[in-house]
Amino acid sequence: MKNIALALVATTALAFSFVPSVDAKSPASADTAAAPFKVDKASFVKVVSSSNAFEIESSKLAEEKAKDGDFKEFAKQMIADHTKAAEELKAAAKVDGPEPPMAPKHAAMLETLKGASEQEFQPLYIEMQNVAHMEAVSLFATYAKGGDDPAVQAFAKKTLPTLEMHKMHVQKLVAAH
Template identity: 50%
Template structure:
């Protein structure tokens, strides 16, 4: 199971230039603090931006309700992240200056913006499924191995919400198949 989490986290982090310079995630269950701090704001912002689109464009009420919940929970997670960053051992200079998306996430957001109707909704559910699978792996690994106590506590505190999101989006995927 640890290997699966590590490989999933590696898939999430694979496109990040900073990841190439860090310890290979596949070789260990450890996620370094600088990688965690670089990935969280982008992943969080991706959740918010795609969910704002879904609130407007999704066709089914349950998907719109999920999107609304994502916006609320990930906005709170962003605030909690900033608090943890200010309390942590890592300087704010290490963190991204804003919630800019990584190129991978920007490409997916642009792809979602181009979708309409049922295609939009299916793509949103698929992206949320993958994003939460990756986020759960990242947060789980950092909650176990992180070396910044404030960030580690943030990861532990946020993980159950991400796991709930992952279960909920899987239920949406089943409800909206075919």
């Protein structure tokens, strides 16, 4: 359990691995609010590529290690959806070549999952998924609202509803277990 607590603290502390620029204006309402920070294309692509790689690899582990069928089914969906998102991001961003290496944050989270005991794995995996999807929804919403590349911005807008669905699914799994 000590490993779970440390992993969750590390995951939460490293919520965003890019440096946002803060917009000091106070919006009249949340509906008309400008994005609270700006994310450039290069940072967005880097973070999303790493996040997709983490989602895919951690979910492959979950297909093997998770005990509950609903976790295995969720993992299968994460692999399919994040593989598709990775391909669509590469096309939108016009990125050729191999995937960049996973960010240290995501690599550490994956190593924690690999080392988790049978008893620790499922709660750790779903908590990491919960945090990752909260981060992803925030990042995609921000880029969809104020991204600096129209094709990547369109990708963010198109992908955001799927990430919001993942986030709700994760929260249901958290509540059920």
